[in-house]
Amino acid sequence: MELELIDLTPEERAFRDEVRSFFDENLTPAMRRAGRMVTWFFSEFEYGKRWQQILDKKGWGAPYWPVEYGGTGWTPRQFYIYELECMRYTPPQPMSMGLGLCAPCIMEFGTPEQKNEYLPRMRAGLDWWAQGYSEPGSGSDLASLRLSAVSDGDDYVLNGSKIWTTYAQYANRIFCLVRTSSEGKKQAGITFLLADMNVPGMQVRPLINIAGDHEFNQVFFNDVRVPKSRRLGEENQGWKVARHLLKYEHGGGRLSGELGRRLALVTEIAALESDGYGGALIDDPDFSRELAEVAMGVEAIEFANLQVLSAMREGEAPPPAFPLLRIRSRELGQRLTELGMEAVAYYAAPFQPEARRVDNPATPIGPEHAVNATPFYFNQRAATIAGGTPDIQHNNLARGLLGL
Amino acid sequence: MDHIFNEEQRMLKDSVERLVAQRYRFEDRRAIVASGAGWSRAIWGEFADLGLLALPFAEQYGGMGGEDGKAGAPIETLIVMQAFGRGIVVEPYLPTVVLGGGLLRHGAGGALQAELIPAVAEGKKLLAFGYAEPQSRFNLANVRTRAQKDGSGFRLDGRKSVVYGAPMADGLFVTARTAGGERDAQGISVFYLDATTPGLTRRDYATVDGTRASELTLQGVKVGAGALVGKLDQGLPLVERVLDEATAAVCAEASGAMSVLNDKTLEYARTRLAFGQHLSEFQVIQHRLVDLRVAVEYGIAVAMMATLKLNASESERRRAVSAAKAMLGRDSRYVGQTAIQLHGAIGMTDDLDIGHYFKRLTTIGWLFGNSDHHRRRFWAQWRGSDAHAQNNREAA
Numbered sequence: 001m002e003l004e005l006i007d008l009t010p011e012e013r014a015f016r017d018e019v020r021s022f023f024d025e026n027l028t029p030a031m032r033r034a035g036r037m038v039t040w041f042f043s044e045f046e047y048g049k050r051w052q053q054i055l056d057k058k059g060w061g062a063p064y065w066p067v068e069y070g071g072t073g074w075t076p077r078q079f080y081i082y083e084l085e086c087m088r089y090t091p092p093q094p095m096s097m098g099l100g101l102c103a104p105c106i107m108e109f110g111t112p113e114q115k116n117e118y119l120p121r122m123r124a125g126l127d128w129w130a131q132g133y134s135e136p137g138s139g140s141d142l143a144s145l146r147l148s149a150v151s152d153g154d155d156y157v158l159n160g161s162k163i164w165t166t167y168a169q170y171a172n173r174i175f176c177l178v179r180t181s182s183e184g185k186k187q188a189g190i191t192f193l194l195a196d197m198n199v200p201g202m203q204v205r206p207l208i209n210i211a212g213d214h215e216f217n218q219v220f221f222n223d224v225r226v227p228k229s230r231r232l233g234e235e236n237q238g239w240k241v242a243r244h245l246l247k248y249e250h251g252g253g254r255l256s257g258e259l260g261r262r263l264a265l266v267t268e269i270a271a272l273e274s275d276g277y278g279g280a281l282i283d284d285p286d287f288s289r290e291l292a293e294v295a296m297g298v299e300a301i302e303f304a305n306l307q308v309l310s311a312m313r314e315g316e317a318p319p320p321a322f323p324l325l326r327i328r329s330r331e332l333g334q335r336l337t338e339l340g341m342e343a344v345a346y347y348a349a350p351f352q353p354e355a356r357r358v359d360n361p362a363t364p365i366g367p368e369h370a371v372n373a374t375p376f377y378f379n380q381r382a383a384t385i386a387g388g389t390p391d392i393q394h395n396n397l398a399r400g401l402l403g404l
Numbered sequence: 405m406d407h408i409f410n411e412e413q414r415m416l417k418d419s420v421e422r423l424v425a426q427r428y429r430f431e432d433r434r435a436i437v438a439s440g441a442g443w444s445r446a447i448w449g450e451f452a453d454l455g456l457l458a459l460p461f462a463e464q465y466g467g468m469g470g471e472d473g474k475a476g477a478p479i480e481t482l483i484v485m486q487a488f489g490r491g492i493v494v495e496p497y498l499p500t501v502v503l504g505g506g507l508l509r510h511g512a513g514g515a516l517q518a519e520l521i522p523a524v525a526e527g528k529k530l531l532a533f534g535y536a537e538p539q540s541r542f543n544l545a546n547v548r549t550r551a552q553k554d555g556s557g558f559r560l561d562g563r564k565s566v567v568y569g570a571p572m573a574d575g576l577f578v579t580a581r582t583a584g585g586e587r588d589a590q591g592i593s594v595f596y597l598d599a600t601t602p603g604l605t606r607r608d609y610a611t612v613d614g615t616r617a618s619e620l621t622l623q624g625v626k627v628g629a630g631a632l633v634g635k636l637d638q639g640l641p642l643v644e645r646v647l648d649e650a651t652a653a654v655c656a657e658a659s660g661a662m663s664v665l666n667d668k669t670l671e672y673a674r675t676r677l678a679f680g681q682h683l684s685e686f687q688v689i690q691h692r693l694v695d696l697r698v699a700v701e702y703g704i705a706v707a708m709m710a711t712l713k714l715n716a717s718e719s720e721r722r723r724a725v726s727a728a729k730a731m732l733g734r735d736s737r738y739v740g741q742t743a744i745q746l747h748g749a750i751g752m753t754d755d756l757d758i759g760h761y762f763k764r765l766t767t768i769g770w771l772f773g774n775s776d777h778h779r780r781r782f783w784a785q786w787r788g789s790d791a792h793a794q795n796n797r798e799a800a
Contacts, residue, residue: 137677139748140748141677141678144679163749207753208753208754208755210752210753210759210762210763216752216753273541274541275541276539276540276546277541277546277587281541286779286780287776341766342774345542345770346536346541346565346770347566348612348767348770349617350617351611352609365607365619366538367538377766378612381744381745381751381752382749385744386749389745391689394688
């Protein structure tokens with residue numbers, strides 16, 4: 001892996017050493033394995049949770065947050081150094097809908113009470129938030145959502161369902177877009193609520209994905225009462241909050257070592273795999289050509305991200321042109337998982353979820369490096385579905401950025 | 405492409421398609437995949453009744469493979485595999501009839517043929533073929549498993565990877581090295597052994613595409629001289645021919661699965677509403693639906709191209725089969741991915757059939773060599789070189 005900052009200042013070198021020794025001290029082999037056996041975006045929940053709590057004790061629970069809320073105030077180069085070390089150490093990846101998506105909205109639209117109640121618990125790994133956005137009839141066309149919230153005294157009463165709610169089975173809270181009015185434009189009757197899970201009338205139904213994993217759920221609301229004090233922003237102004245959140249949905253405004261991590265994984269697999277003719281797959285002209293194409297894309301995106309981040313001030317939303325730079329990352333991320341599967345050839349075949357477990361994994365049928373390749377490829381097909389398809393992104397950019 | 409079929413073939417097509425449509429609905433398949441055995445003996449019996457298990461063999465065995473069975477029944481096999489692709493049938497037809505049957509037709513002596521073919525045709529015996537090894541990737545000449553002379557017979561030691569159909573097989577074929585170095589084209593032989601032969605151990609498992617496979621370990625496995633299939637040390641051309649037939653068969657299977665995905669995706673796009681209109685009304689979606697259909701039509705065409713060249717010269721056969729597989733590997737992946745993409749998250753669920761078609765197409769993408777492998781093999785033939793492009797590189 002050549003993604004590296006070479007001209008570190010003494011302070012940056014000290015920072016890198018601090019990150020390394022913190023990781024060395026706190027990351028057990030099982031935790032690092034939890035960081036590697038990811039097929040969607042998150043590690044096995046318990047490992048992610050434990051890691052979040054460890055990070056928070058160190059003061060690194062929410063590095064990207066503004067300092068006033070407990071962010072680290074790192075420079076862009078420090079963030080980059082941190083991400084590079086994450087790529088190397090593969091710490092667990094905690095579910096991040098709270099920290100990454102809900103938190104910026106609470107900071108922007110929340111009351112002081114809401115900020116105090118939710119943000120510290122999120123950072124400390126005490127609250128885990130699911131994202132209640134999509135509904136069975138409303139995917140990319142999010143604003144057509146129908147889950148109804150009817151005002152009743154100090155509460156809203158919710159009826160309907162949310163779907164594709166990743167890790168809702170572990171969440172104790174859920175932020176939801178609900179319909180409070182059907183007057184006027186469909187965007188105009190939406191409200192953003194900060195609800196509790198596991199309350200009367202709420203039911204979580206698992207949805208098994210094509211890799212055989214339980215990541216998604218459907219959450220049913222049957223006369224679920226949510227106090228009005230849990231509303232974020234004004235009634236019928238939820239779309240404004242939702243739009244703010246969308247800026248963060250595809251990693252806007254933050255660096256992510258994710259592509260680099262995947263590139264490192266595929267490179268490692270290809271170095272271990274035989275080409276069948278006495279050499280290593282990584283030297284195979286066809287395979288390496290493909291891998292090089294992707295690697296160049298990853299380098300360009302990482303570089304552009306760093307540039308943008310350097311230009312942004314702390315806590316600011318990313319500039320409008322930022323999505324143009326990000327637009328290739330989802331496809332590149334998918335392509336990397338495809339190459340990983342391609343690399344293991346026949347050992348893409350075994351269906352062996354029990355060999356991917358962090359604790360007591362079964363003996364793999366093929367090589368250890370092959371066990372996650374196919375499920376990773378399968379589950380990442382959703383990367384260009386979740387949070388709106390690339391088609392939607394193109395439409396938005398055509399309108400918003402190009403003015404068409 | 406129906407016009408190419410004669411009356412008898414059309415009847416075969418109708419009856420297999422009917423069988424799959426009626427007896428192999430998605431719920432039936434789900435129950436079979438979830439069952440302990442992972443295949444249905446009852447369905448297998450119906451295959452036998454329809455004559456599908458005898459198809460490529462010589463007429464004397466009730467097949468359509470001509471007098472000696474060498475010609476096989478390529479078009480009939482394509483018809484069957486296409487229908488199986490439409491139902492993503494998991495029964496081990498490919499390992500038993502196409503691979504095992506191919507080795508019997510092209511390599512086995514009269515005694516072994518007489519012993520096995522009737523049993524296969526009647527549905528009493530299932531077969532599988534282990535040709536891949538952990539280090540071999542797609543190189544059929546990369547064989548570490550050794551067979552050493554042992555009295556009048558042989559003693560086999562080694563390992564075979566991802567042997568589809570092995571858990572339910574009564575008899576297994578394996579490649580083994582009888583002479584030469586690890587990747588020499590010369591010195592490879594094919595052996596048949598009963599699944600219960602001492603020294604042979606299996607680790608059985610389910611595969612991501614809903615079928616079953618095994619890792620085979622051979623430790624001091626003793627077989628008689630009669631176990632040798634084809635010529636000693638000269639097994640590679642036999643293996644290559646049989647795998648070309650199997651490759652054409654999975655191309656046909658893929659084309660069947662792709663047509664289903666195309667139909668279902670088109671139907672979904674016509675009914676799913678987003679932003680107040682049907683998905684199918686968006687121009688960007690329409691273009692993609694056309695691309696899907698183009699891929700499907702190419703798939704059907706190249707599957708037929710490979711099929712019709714199976715009995716041509718060796719060079720022509722390789723060229724057509726590899727061209728078809730290289731193209732289909734790419735196009736079938738495109739179709740699978742696009743079907744999921746256009747269905748959205750629902751296409752990602754185990755509940756819906758779309759993902760299961762996608763997964764089988766994913767497997768077919770690399771089975772018997774991925775697109776890179778077959779593109780190179782095609783190129784080696786196309787530019788008139790006999791040697792495999794990779795071998796040239798290695799020698800250089």
